[in-house]
Amino acid sequence: MSLLKKLNKLFNxxxxxxxxxxxxxxxxxxxxxxxxxxxxxxxxxxxxxxTSIVSQKEFGFMEINLFKKIIDEAKEFISYVVLCVSGESLLHKDFSQMVNYAKDNGIDTYVSTNCTVLTQRVAKEILEAGLDWINFSFDGCTKEVYEKIRVNANFEKSLQNVINFLKLKKELGAKTCVDLQILAMDKEGVKDYEENIDTFLDNFSGLPLNNIQLRHPSSWGGFFLDTDRFDTRELSGHFSPCSYLWSSLSVLWDGRVVACCSDFFGENVLGTFPEKSLKQIWNDEPMRDFRQAMINNKYLDFNKNCQGCDALWDAKILGLPSGIRGTSTLAVNNVFGGNYFSTFKRLAKYLEPNFAMEIVKRNKKTKRGSY
Structure with missing residues (x-):
């Protein structure tokens, strides 16, 4: 893709x-x-x-031809694609083909995975396909904490999968940015991080791990409401309309298009691709109505899933809310290359409150009740 076309996307x-x-x-x-x-x-x-709390009505895998049709239309205006909504994306047999097709069309690719099915074959395929960024959701520095959160996962196996991936990245000279994320679900999780993070990181000594981050649990668009222990509203102080409605769309495995990447069950479908094009859906009546409801603080009349969603209360960084901030960073990354996304995430640690650690500090000061 020409630099001129990429710059035009940057103007978004x-x-x-x-x-x-x-x-x-x-x-x-x-x-x-x-x-x-x-x-x-x-x-x-x-x-x-x-997806563990609510029973899923139907499971499926996106057909590769549908994926290609989406990319064929979107390549003219998107800079990146995040290859996950719900589900474990690496279960898809054509995942590396998806990465390769997007990259061939000048689109950067991102994915988050639970690491459990990251075999050497899968790792080699996605690294050679040119995956730009991968996040390992590894929610615990010890076996006890990790397996309490990641039910059905094995700590040792997942850890070895990450180590093997990093070794292969180094061997191939791949430029894939690798982040590792740990969620502090409760006081025990924060304590586990503080006491064991150094020992845990020893596993990656000499390996190309770009970033590690402790985060508070997301409310996943209001589905997971047991997050008052890390209530972002308590810290950020004010409501910000969801800027994802002004910056991105999400396409579910069967072609249904939703406004929110946390609408896992398609409860607010804007249209179905390819019956309607992405261009049509972007400014069609349902999307316009949703934006208007969001601006007027009447979003619950339009979409109940927004209740409790922490994206509406996230702290701004450099004056930008999370949706537009993410899209902007990834667009810059697409045009200029390098690892602006990872660099920005590291910088964000100093600009944005770490809610997990902040709440724990506040509890220590006030001696409030336990988690």
Whole structure:
């Protein structure tokens, strides 16, 4: 893809910021990124995940031809695709082919995985396909904490999969950015991190791990409400309309298009691709109505899933809410290359409160009740 076309996509950043701040709901630009769900099926039953809490009506895998049709339309306006919504994306037999097809069309690729099915074959395929970024969701520095959260997973096996991936990345000279994320589910999780993180990191000595981050649990669009222990509203102080409605769309495995990457069960379908094009859906009546409801703080009348969603209360960084901030960072990464995304995440640690650690500190000061 030519630099001129990439720069044109980059201009969506100031456009989206301007129209978001003005509260416009009919937008003269197209989304800068997509979330695409290769599958909604998962092999784990993690205690914080909506797919473990709510019974899924139907499981499926996106057909590769449908994926290619999505990319064929979206390549003119998106800079990146996040290859996960719900489910474990690496279960899809054509995952590396998806990465390769997106990359061939000038689109950066991102995925988050639970590491459990990351065999050497899968690792080699996705590294050679040119995956730009992979996040390992590894929620515990010890076997006890990890397996309590990641039900049906094995600590030693998952850890070895990550180590093997990093060794292979080093061997191949791959530029894939590798992040490792640990969720602090409760006081025990924070204590586990503080006491064991150094020993845990020794496993990756000399290996190309780009970033490790302790995070508070997401409410997953309001599905997982047991997060008052890390209530973002208590720290950020004010409501911000969800900027994802001004920056991205999500496509489920069967082609249903939703506004939110946390709408795992397709409860607010805007349209179905390819019956409707992404361009049509972006400014069609359901999406316009949703934006207007969000601006008017009446989003619950339109989508009950927004209740309790922490994206509406996330702290801004450099004046940007999380949705537009993410899209902007990934667009810059797409144009200029390098690891701006990972660099920005590291910088964000100093600009954005770490809610997990902050709440624990506050509890220590006030001696409030236990988790």
């Amino acid at each position: 950043i100031p456009r989206s910021i301007y129209h978001y701040k003005k509260g416009h709901f009919l937008l003269p630009y197209l989304p800068g990124g997509l979330w695409i769900e290769p599958t909604n099926k998962c092999n784990l039953k993690c205690i914080m995940c909506p």
